[in-house]
Amino acid sequence: MTRAFQWLIPHPLLTLILTIVWMLLQNELSAGMLVFGFILGIIIPWSTSIWWPDTPKGFRLGKMIRYSFIVIWDIIVANIEVAWIVLTVPSSKLKPAWIVVPLELREPEAITMLAGTITLTPGTVSADLSDKGHSLLVHVLHTDDPDAVRDDIKTRYEARLLEIFT
Amino acid sequence: MTLLIIGTYFVGITLLIGSGFILVGVIGLLKFNDPMTRLHAPTKVGTVGIGMLLIASIVHSFDLGEPSTHELLIMAFLFVTAPISANFIAKVNIHRRACDTPPAPPRDDTWSTLNVEEET
Numbered sequence: 001m002t003r004a005f006q007w008l009i010p011h012p013l014l015t016l017i018l019t020i021v022w023m024l025l026q027n028e029l030s031a032g033m034l035v036f037g038f039i040l041g042i043i044i045p046w047s048t049s050i051w052w053p054d055t056p057k058g059f060r061l062g063k064m065i066r067y068s069f070i071v072i073w074d075i076i077v078a079n080i081e082v083a084w085i086v087l088t089v090p091s092s093k094l095k096p097a098w099i100v101v102p103l104e105l106r107e108p109e110a111i112t113m114l115a116g117t118i119t120l121t122p123g124t125v126s127a128d129l130s131d132k133g134h135s136l137l138v139h140v141l142h143t144d145d146p147d148a149v150r151d152d153i154k155t156r157y158e159a160r161l162l163e164i165f166t
Numbered sequence: 167m168t169l170l171i172i173g174t175y176f177v178g179i180t181l182l183i184g185s186g187f188i189l190v191g192v193i194g195l196l197k198f199n200d201p202m203t204r205l206h207a208p209t210k211v212g213t214v215g216i217g218m219l220l221i222a223s224i225v226h227s228f229d230l231g232e233p234s235t236h237e238l239l240i241m242a243f244l245f246v247t248a249p250i251s252a253n254f255i256a257k258v259n260i261h262r263r264a265c266d267t268p269p270a271p272p273r274d275d276t277w278s279t280l281n282v283e284e285e286t
Contacts, residue, residue, distance in 0.1 A: 086194035119249035127256035130271035
């Protein structure tokens with residue numbers, strides 16, 4: 001039974017997301033659209049499963065949702081900070097810096113999420129990954145204390161992502 | 167009726183905030199002179215700027231009595247793709263040595279963008 005379920009729905013979360021995306025695209029809430037979206041949600045992951053060789057082993061959805069709320073809040077706060085920097089700090093007094101963040105995360109999915117989060121929160125852009133994938137290069141727009149920014153990224157985002165992908 | 171008025175004001179305010187952020191992004195793009203610092207202004211301020219405009223669009227569609235939630239998809243796809251384009255611009259900057267050389271990574275040999283054979 002579980003084998004049949006795994007064969008039919010190799011990625012349950014992807015199936016759910018595809019169903020929701022289909023219903024949003026159709027812009028209507030009806031049983032027919034739900035069923036059709038669900039059928040798409042089964043066919044697409046099944047036919048593309050060759051390109052998804054290994055799923056992340058553990059993924060905690062509840063912690064992920066809390067993480068996304070924290071990120072959205074940070075995006076809003078940091079946007080105001082960056083807007084303030086753009087408007088008030090003259091470019092000659094700007095102190096941009098490179099930061100190297102040593103990574104404890106190993107899954108490619110988790111590193112991608114961390115890099116995406118860093119880029120979405122204003123003031124920091126993740127620029128590059130080291131050749132063996134052990135550190136992340138981050139560019140900061142304006143900072144007096146680069147080490148504090150690095151520790152902030154590690155405690156605020158990476159620690160939470162480590163909990164999500166266990 | 168009052169709900170409609172509140173909705174209209176809400177749409178107006180979110181449109182103003184959104185366009186304000188976009189204006190700041192454009193100012194940042196024009197003001198800074200280093201390619202890496204320039205990258206910060208538009209990618210960042212774009213997220214809240216466009217997010218606000220899309221929220222305004224959703225509320226307005228509810229106001230008109232034709233609820234539409236397409237905008238949530240636009241927001242989701244934008245949030246997924248924006249970091250990737252920013253990352254590619256940053257990589258091009260590093261590759262062309264258009265910015266300060268980044269410090270060497272502590273545990274590996276070099277950054278993956280710099281890890282290429284020099285063309286002669």
